[in-house]
Amino acid sequence: MYSSSYILQQVINGLNLGSIYALVAIGLTIVYGILRLINFAHGDVMMLGAYLALALLLHQFVPLALVILIPMIVIGALGILIERVAYRPLRGAPEVAMLITSLAVSSIIQNGVTMTITAQPRSFRLPTEWVQRHTVAGVSFSTLDVLTVSLALLLMLLLTLFVTRTRVGIAMRACSENLNAARLMGIPIGQVVAAAFAIGSALAAIAGFFWAGKFGTVDPFMGFLPGLKAFVAAVIGGIGSIPGAVLGGYLLGFSEIFFVGFLPPSFSGYRDAFVFILLLVVLLVRPQGLLRTTSEERD
C-alpha cells in the first residue's frame, strides 16, 4: 500500500503539472471560442516565453519578478502581432485554412529559434533558493512549485474577474457565445480577438517559465507536446469554456502524475500515449467535454 505522504506527494505533483496545463489551455480555449482556430503555434509561444526568461536569467541583476513579468508583456504583445500577420488575413476563411496556417506559424517559430539560437538544448538554471527542496511531513516541494501553483491560481482568479467585470472581458464571452450576433451588436471583434491573443500568449509565457524551471532545460521544440496536451485538456473540459480549460488542465495533470506514480514503473514510458487515449475516451463518452451542457456543432 502507498503511504499517505506518498499519495500527498503525488497530489502536489499533479497540482503543479495541472497548473501549467491549465495556463496553456486557457489561451487555446479563448482563441478557439472566438475564432474556431486550433492554434498549433501556442506551444511554441510558450517556448518563446521560456527562452526570453532564460535570456533575462543570464543577467543576474534582473530580479525574478521581472524575469516573470517581462516575458508576459513581450510575449503577450507578440501574440497580437502573430494574430495580425498570420490569422487576420484569413478572417472568414475555412477552418482548415486557419489550422494549416497555425501549423506554418509553429514551424516558423521553431525554425526561427533554431536559426538564431541553434537547436541545442540549454540548461535553464534558476537561483538555488527557488529550486531547493523543502520537506514538510514527508512531502517535498520547492519554492518554485509553490510559486507555480499560487501564481497560476492568482492569474486564473484575475482572469475570472476580467471576463466577468470588464467591458472587454464581457465582450470576449459574447464573441465566444456567438460571433456574428456579437458583431451585430457593435462589438469591435478585432480588439476582442487581439485581447484574447494577448492574454493567451502572456499566460503561455509564464507557463513556459514554470515548465522550463521544472525540467531545467529549454529547446526550440519543447512546446510541441505541452501545447498538444493543453489542447487535450481544453477539449476534456469543454473547449471554449475557461473554467473547462482549468478543470481539464488539472484533471490531465493529476491523471498523468497518478498514471506514473501508482502504476508499475514499466508503464511510465507510456504516459504521453495515456494522455491521448484519455482524450479518445472522453470524446467518445462526452464529446462536448465535461463543462459544456449544449452539444455544439462538432465541425
Add this chain to the structure above:
Amino acid sequence: MWNRARLLAFFPLLLGVVLIAVAQGTLNDYYQRVLAVVAIHIILTVSLNLTNGFTGDFSLGHAAFMAIGAYVSAVLTLPVASKEMLMSDLPTWLGQMQVPFPVATILGGILAAAVALLIGVPVLRLRGHYLAVATLGLMVIVRVAANNWVRFTRGAKGINGLPAFTNLWWAYGWMAITLYVIWRLVHSPYGRAMIAIREDELAAASRGVRVFRIRQLAFAVGAYFAGIAGALWAHLITAITPNSFSFLITFNVVVMLVVGGMGSITGSVVGAVLMTLAPEFLRRIETSVSVGGHPLYGLSQVTISIAVMLVMIFRREGLLGGRELTWPRWLRRWAFGGEEVEGPVPAQQSGS
C-alpha cells in the same frame, strides 16, 4: 485491345521506364536519392489526399502509418545474422525469418491499414478539428510505442544497418501503383461517395451512402500507402528511429497537399514534386551561407512555412484547386473520340 486511350496511358509509362533506366545509370547517389524521395513524397501526398482532400476528414496522423510500415518492413527484411546481434529479444520465429523486400513492404502497408481500421472506429466518429488532434495524438501514441516496445523496435536506439533495397525502380513502381489505385478509387462509386460526404454528409447519408464505412475505407487505403511509403523510406535511408517519423513529416506532406490543391490527384503530384525539390535547393544555402558565424539551419523549413502562409492568404485552393491536370484537348479528342471523360467534382472551399 490496344485502342487509342490505352496508348495514351501506355506512352508515359514507357517514357517513365526509359527515364528511370537512364537516371539509374547516369546520376550519382545524391540525385538518385532525391528522386526516390520525390516518389515517396508523391505516394504520401496522394494517399493523404484520399482523406484530407476527397473525404474531407482532416487527418494529421500520416507519419504514424508511415512509421508502422517502416518498422514492420525493417524487422522483416533485416538479415538473420544482424537480428541475432541487434535484436536478440525477438521471438524465435521472427528472429529466424527474413522475407523478400516486396513482401515486407506489402505487409508493412497491410499492418498500417489494419491499425487504421482499428483506430478508425473511435477516431472517425470525430469531425473537423477534433479529428485533426486525435490523429495527431495517434502519432504520439505510435512514437511512444516505438520508444517503449524495445523487444521489437530497439527503443530510442532505432534499427540501423537495413539493406538498401529502395532504388528508383521500387520507388517509382510503387508510385505508379499508388496513383493507379487511388485514381481508380476516386473515379469509382466509392470515390463519388467520398466526395458526397465531403460536400454534405447528411445529404450523402440520406441518399444511402454508408458514411462511416466510406470514411473508414478512405482512411485505411490512405494508411496502406503511407505504410508502403514508410517501408520504402526505411530501406532508402537504411536506419530508423522513433524520431524519424516526427510531426515534421506530416506537416510537410500536408504542405505538399495544400500547395498542390486538395481534391486533385495531379495537384498532389505537382505539390509533392515542387515542395521536395525547392527545399533541396534551399538546403544548400542553409549550410553555405552563415550569419554571425553559424549556418542557417532551418532556413528551408521557414521558407516552406512562409510559402504555405502565402498560399493560404492568396490562393487558398492551391495551385490546381480541385481540377486535374489532363492531356491537352486535341490529344484527348484523338484518344477518346471527342467524348469528354468526366472527372470528380472539384473541391468547393466552403466558408465556416
